[in-house]
Amino acid sequence: MKTFKPDVIIGDLNLLAGMLAEKAGIPLFQIIRYAFHPKTANLLWWKNKPEGMVSPDVLTIFNPLMSKMGLNSISRAEDLLRGNYYIIPSIPEIEPIPEDSNTKFVGELTVSKKNIETPSWFHELKDDLPLVYITVGGGAGPVGNNKFFQTVADAFSGKPVQVVVSTSTKFNLKELPGSTGNVRFFNWVPGKLLISKADLVIFHGGYGTMMEIVSCGKPSITIPFQTEQEGNGRRLEYLEVGRVIKLSKEKPRRIDFNRAHGAYNLFIQESYDLTPEELYAEAEKMLGDDKYGNNAKALQSKIAMYDGRRQAMDLIEDKLL
Template sequence: MKIAIAAWGTTGDVYPLLALSERLLRRNHHIRICAPTLYKDKIIDIGADYYEVGVAFDLVEFHHTMDTMISMRDPMATLLIVAKEGILRRGEKWHYDCLEAMKGYDLVICHSVDIPAQEAAIKNGIPWLTVTYCPGFIKTPDNPPYPFPNWNRTFNSIIWKLVRLRLKYSVDPLFNQFIVSVGGKPRAFMASDEIYSPYMNLIAASPSICPPANLTPNHEYTGVWHFAQPDYTPPSELTEFLADGTPPIVITFGSMGGSDGKETTEILVEAIKMTDQRAIIQAGWGLLGTQEVIPNIYCTEYVPHRWLFPQARCVVHHGGAGTTASVCRAKVPSVVVPHIGDQFYWGKLLYDLGVAPKSLPRRKLTPERLAQRINRVMSTPAMTERAKTIGIQIASEDGLATAVDLIESFPLSQQ
């Protein structure tokens, strides 16, 4: 099968798609990945056909947008920023690049919010599947949207109706205006229902940790898609730091951050000093860390999660879907510092599962508050024991195998 995959977003959005591509390539499918140049080398490394789409990534611009979103309390306001700045502002070029890249392919796979790529597939007459990493945004009476409590199905249904109405009159007009501008047909209840493929939406999340729910037939749980990095050789300074004392706290905010990495680093360092723990701080897109030599703290560039997290006593992270899954798989507890979007959902989920204290939103981050949560984990052995149990459950899943089986069984001839 010839499959075109549109890889939109940050590393947390793109790397699972690279993992899926790698597994499909092993099954002798032809894979073309449409992505910005930021991911070109990774795509070529796995052996897929790379097709450049969109515009160059601007880190400074990204940080300024992050600053705006971090300060917002209303999730809907954040969603509007993501729609305007992250998806639609350069959506026309993304759409037309994808339109050309997809010609002659049998199937398209794209993110559930990648409206430009979805419309390109529709215009080309190609069946399209979507991928989502957060089941918490999928409407079901079994679970309410974040942050509402799960009282009962009637309450959940009422809340979902209110959310649908708010989306219909805030986000939907933006998406539909874009769709019409590229010659497509407007969609009803766009942001709540019709961002997902009517054929199949693959939920790349672990059913071991996500609340059970009866979803409509187009939604299929697969399990997490872990991107297997090449064999990693750590620098000697890192291995010496790990061997020189007790297991450290690992701190990573991935592709989150904001424009002031120095200020964030100072908060993190002060919090670690207050807990009397050792720590490893990963730079990430937020450029965290310092050149200053600080006792018991090691600052580094990216280190593969699969290698690093199992050696941690606890991981302080932003609550991205992929990072959350990696921490759970590593069998260690979390402290979640959500910045935007679904990160609040994952933070609450880990708290409900008993493997993390209550989340600490980035806009409320202080040394005292972070230290308090780290100390809570250190003084609660049950969190570590519960994390070990969940890690064993996730280890039994093979989300990529499930996803590939679903894709290969998709009836192209009937579409």
């Protein structure tokens, strides 16, 4: 900070950005979403918290430090994300945050790779068969990645659909189910290009992918591996542009911790009982119901009215100049 001497700080869920901005006495623009905004923060907005859930006590960690630095104290963790101005990388339908003169919705704020070189196999995709694009990146978590990819292969092989699966480079394709006539596995594909071509997208609930799906006007199925991802999927489900499928019907297991700054716990899903039949049935239902596609197109028309990066820069320039 002393060397670079910035005029402004832009934070993206960085817990230290607010402390640095306050200490330096410069404006802070927070790129933030409903689940983490100091006024609306609620990671489990669609349901009650699990019985017995205890959050870590961050106050005993941060407040002594903030007092030592001459900064304002916090009353909960989300206060660390306070800013002078807020950039919402979405639209009000997805992020119902109250808008004011210091808060601006800008729509999709992702870097599109749609215009990169098109893979040769892309032209082999047929126009007379539905295309399902599946992307989960490296986020399959403790339930086991191979199980999920095997479920995908078993669910769609031989069915009247064509499926492209993006696994990310974290996985060795030789250790995953082999590609069949209508199901293909790749370490990497041009994501937005596939989304724009697909009739249905199945993903893990990542925010960037979600916003690309919305901007392309596509229905989706979310198979979340953690709470934030499920929250994204539940918002799409609430808007009737998508559905959520859980990896297991069993309740997550509670794990308790005792540390120097107090006790807390977390809930982890270790079981996996999603069957190929269940996955295909959900996909078939989505593909056969025009409601989801029509609603997705309507939502696309709303996000098309925003200009992401340009509007974000307009807010920053307007407040600084």
